[in-house]
């Protein structure tokens with residue numbers, strides 16, 4: 001046990017993590033209809049306080065930026081007060097918590113934002129149907145320069161609310177096909193002004209938002225998440241390595257707390273179009289290649305087992321690892337790892353986005369499982 005490097009503390013900017021196991025951002029839509037975090041959410045996040053850091057679900061900074069109903073958002077006073085309860089409870093248990101903020105861009109449908117047009121860098125709709133509304137995606141409205149500035153200001157207000165709620169850090173969601181990613185990648189950004197075309201131009205929006213977050217939280221408490229080879233929702237970039245080379249060099253200048261990078265997931269269903277270069281060729285030896293481009297702290301993500309995480313941290317390829325599925329099914333992942341207890345390896349997605357307390361509060365801890373096996377009354381973890 002002593003040689004488990006994942007259990008050692010690490011300093012990421014101003015954040016002192018007691019271990020290197022991080023809860024990945026996970027949208028579970030358990031807030032109320034006004035996007036106000038619920039008591040269920042207080043319990044859910046608090047249960048994970050023993051992780052080195054919790055990154056929250058994606059939280060919208062404006063009504064127009066919503067994609068999922070009932071996520072915990074951060075653009076009203078009531079939402080901020082709701083998050084405050086989550087943060088205070090996590091802090092009482094000795095945890096650290098970082099709010100992920102985002103804008104859904106073209107991934108939302110008009111019906112989700114009261115008939116308004118979704119927005120994007122360019123008026124290109126995602127092919128296919130939105131799996132949440134079962135409607136074809138709408139052609140998004142191309143943001144004007146003035147509107148881009150307004151979105152940046154929304155991020156500033158969201159960050160101020162996050163600070164007031166007491167979050168330890170803030171993360172910009174720059175991954176997985178949403179607005180920031182749409183600006184970064186050349187398949188979704190066809191602009192000819194200063195926000196499109198060259199790589200520095202495509203990165204301008206992301207860096208402007210990051211600078212705003214730094215102005216509110218201080219660089220040592222700011223993070224950003226990228227998925228450079230991600231293909232969800234029609235995303236594709238012709239040269240993600242060049243893109244990341246520029247982005248990471250810009251982030252090194254800013255000295256932020258950490259960058260969380262999501263690698264290509266071989267099980268992703270939105271992949272392998274015949275006219276596209278495969279992700280493994282675009283960025284071979286993913287984390288090692290990106291490590292060479294960045295002096296700052298990296299949190300690695302996507303389909304990483306505890307064994308692989310040990311190796312990645314041991315060899316200093318990343319400073320920490322975030323876990324999505326494993327943290328859903330093992331709220332007590334840290335204790336399981338400390339004690340060599342077996343993991344709950346379920347991948348059942350039925351209750352990811354529905355079901356109230358199901359798979360949100362009733363996931364058995366290892367100690368509950370043991371009691372059940374021994375015929376004792378099962379204690380539901382809360």
Ligand SMILES: Cc1cc2nc3c(=O)[nH]c(=O)nc-3n(C[C@H](O)[C@H](O)[C@H](O)COP(=O)(O)O)c2cc1C
Nearest residue numbers: 024025026027057058302303304322323324325352
């Ligand atoms: C139910 C669910 C919700 C997710 N929500 C978010 C989110 O809000 N923000 C985000 O950046 N990624 C989100 N992701 C992606 C995860 O953070 C993570 O990248 C993914 O699960 C791969 O990591 P893993 O293999 O450790 O699960 C979500 C994934 C799942 C399964």
